[in-house]
Amino acid sequence: MTSTTTQSVVILGGGPAGLTAAYHLTRHGYRVTIIDRRPLLGGARTSEDLCDSPEPLTILGCHHATQALLRSLHPDPQQPAGAAIPLEFRLHDDSLVQYPRTWLPAPLHTWVNLMRFAGIPWKERWRMASWVERLWEGDERLPADLEQRTADEWLGSIGQSPITCRVVWNPLARWLTGNDLSTMSADAFVTSMRPLFLSTHSNSRISVVQNSLQTCFVQPITETLTQVGTTILRNTEATQFRYERDHISGVLLRDDSLLQADWYVAALPPQQLTPLLPERWLTRYAYFQQLAELRSVDSTILHVHAEQPRATPRLILLGDTSFHSVLATAARPDHTGFSLITTDSQFAQTRPDSDLEAHIYDLLKSSGLLLPKSTIVSTHRRTIPNAILSLRPGSKLHRPIQRSPIANLLVAGAWTDTGWPPNLESAIVSGNRCAETIASNKPV
Ligand SMILES: Cc1cc2nc3c(=O)[nH]c(=O)nc-3n(C[C@H](O)[C@H](O)[C@H](O)COP(=O)(O)OP(=O)(O)OC[C@H]3O[C@@H](n4cnc5c(N)ncnc54)[C@H](O)[C@@H]3O)c2cc1C
CATH class of the missing domain: 3.30.9 (D-Amino Acid Oxidase; Chain A, domain 2)
Incomplete structure (x- = not known):
């Protein structure tokens, strides 16, 4: 890609979201500086302790942004090799049962898979399948209050027994979102299930990439960034945003130095972002106030x-x-x-x-x-x-979009409003959106 600009961007946080934004912005010709307070890039999941036992990565067929990025980083179609695996459930009597995956066209395969899944008693399977069918046919709309209800209460109301919730729906919800049925909203539950189960056959593929996040994602991005002259500052902590009127004028670092750029992307968890913001913005903008509501x-x-x-x-x-x-x-x-x-x-x-x-x-x-x-x-x-x-009832409203009320500040991270549960796909989608927003705008 040819360079059309000499504008500069400082990215705070070298996790998947920040690295994705940096990768795309350098391809658009921006001068990027990326800082992270830790010695190792790659975000919260990476650790020096894991160098000898790398953590495998699970990627779903519906994670299109993750797959597109991996293809861009590894043009060789063999790399990184991901093995497709079935989804197995351990039932209360310790027996194991697989969730079926048929090759029928969508949406038929969803219905057939559910009906053939022996982990749920026949009656409850039937109730769930007929409810799903009515939903496709447009007879039944999702209740408007799903975001205000907990997932276990809603599942109970559509005929799922406490034991099915315990051995099937709860482990599934915890695996996909990290949240328990009893604490997450019904809307978050439906939103996290839909792309994997209520979509095409290829979207329901689960693959395990034996290579760790470091090997297949962090290292190739870091190499690309280094080749194009990106400044990467490790062990560098941002402590405060400096501002002039409603613009960021710089970011103060722990060693009291100041980094300045045209654009700033905060790719940090919400707990680390709010202490950097001027008090004035926290009281003035609902966008920033809502960050404090996230848990x-x-x-x-x-x-x-x-x-x-x-x-x-x-x-x-x-x-x-x-x-x-x-x-x-x-x-x-x-x-x-x-x-x-x-x-x-x-x-x-x-x-x-x-x-x-x-x-x-x-x-x-x-x-x-x-x-x-x-x-x-x-x-x-x-x-x-x-x-x-935490995806508790009401939390959806508090997840921020990438564009903040401050013209030259964007927010990235798995926890932002991407339509995904807080996972790698969400982090990558948020990084993509920040890069697109910057590339299609000039600072005001
Ligand atoms: C145990 C575990 C396993 C997971 N497994 C999977 C999986 O298999 N598949 C999947 O899709 N998802 C998985 N996830 C989720 C996925 O890893 C995360 O959603 C993703 O890492 C979030 O990336 P991020 O960039 O938004 O944030 P983070 O990874 O939190 O990165 C934020 C970065 O900001 C830095 N930082 C913070 N404060 C400052 C500051 N003041 N100055 C400078 N830098 C700062 C931090 O050091 C960190 O590097 C897993 C998560 C966990 C916890």
């Missing part, structure tokens, strides 16, 4: 390695346990890696490690993931503070 919860990820032959990747959603899912992948030829995620901070923080290991051992054994003679060789636990945006 987040911690997420703990457990990496377990077992000495057993290389596994075919598997994803099992777990009901009735603190961990909502377990992803089994080939860590090394003779090792299987398991990633377990929970947002139950109490469980993760209070249990002594020996108890936790025994619990994990039982969980993996009873799910058929650990072979009879296999042993666990290492367990590594990491808690990421404020990692998951």
Whole structure:
């Protein structure tokens, strides 16, 4: 792409959202400076501790922005190799059941898959399928108050029993959004299910990319940015925006230096963005006031390695346990890696490690993931503070669009208003939108 401008952009935050914005803006010819307070780019999920046991990445067929970016970063069609895997559920009697994926045209396959799914009792399946069918045919509109109701209350009202909610809908909601049915809005639940289940066959594909976020995303973007002369400042924390009237005139850093540019993209979590804003803007603009209404919860990820032959990747959603899912992948030829995620901070923080290991051992054994003679060789636990945006009733209104009331400030991040739950796709969509907005505008 040819350079049409010499305008400059400072991007605060080198997570997926900030890196995506930087990647596109440099391709449009902008002079970009990207800063992150941590020594490693890649955002909250990346950690120096994980260099020896990279965290596999799950990408859904409906994540079109993520796939487009990966294709742009890896023009070789073989890279990064992603294995398609079925979605499995562990039921209350420890049996496993797969969610079917038929090759029928849309929307028929959605209905057939649901009717063939043995994880839900026949009567409830029928009620859900006929409700979905009426929705397609336009007989039934979604209730207008879904954003004000919790997902479990709404599912109950359409004939889903508490046990089905516990073993199917709750693990699914927690895996897709990090949120529990009892705390998230019914609207957030429907919005997160729709692209995966109520769409085309290819959109319902689940693939596991064995390469970590670092290898397939962060490293190639960083290399491209370095090649085009982007300034990347690691260990550099923004502490305050400086302003003149209703424009940002610079961003003050922890070492008291000032960075100045034509445009600013804040690709930070909301808790880190609000302290940077002038008091005057926080009181004057509803856009910024609403950020204070957003809540987040911690997420703990457990990496377990077992000495057993290389596994075919598997994803099992777990009901009735603190961990909502377990992803089994080939860590090394003779090792299987398991990633377990929970947002139950109490469980993760209070249990002594020996108890936790025994619990994990039982969980993996009873799910058929650990072979009879296999042993666990290492367990590594990491808690990421404020990692998951709470999608509680009413929160949709508080997620901001990319364009702020300040003409030269844009906001990016998985937590912003992208129509997606707070995931990698949402972060990438927000980064794309910031780059498009800047490229199609001149600062006022
Ligand atoms: C355990 C876990 C597993 C996940 N797995 C998947 C998955 O398999 N698939 C998927 O689609 N999604 C997954 N997600 C979600 C996805 O990783 C996140 O939604 C995404 O990383 C969010 O990116 P972001 O750029 O919006 O924010 P962040 O990743 O939070 O990046 C923000 C950056 O800003 C920096 N920063 C903060 N304050 C300042 C400051 N004052 N100055 C300078 N820099 C600052 C931070 O250091 C950070 O690097 C997972 C999330 C977690 C927690």
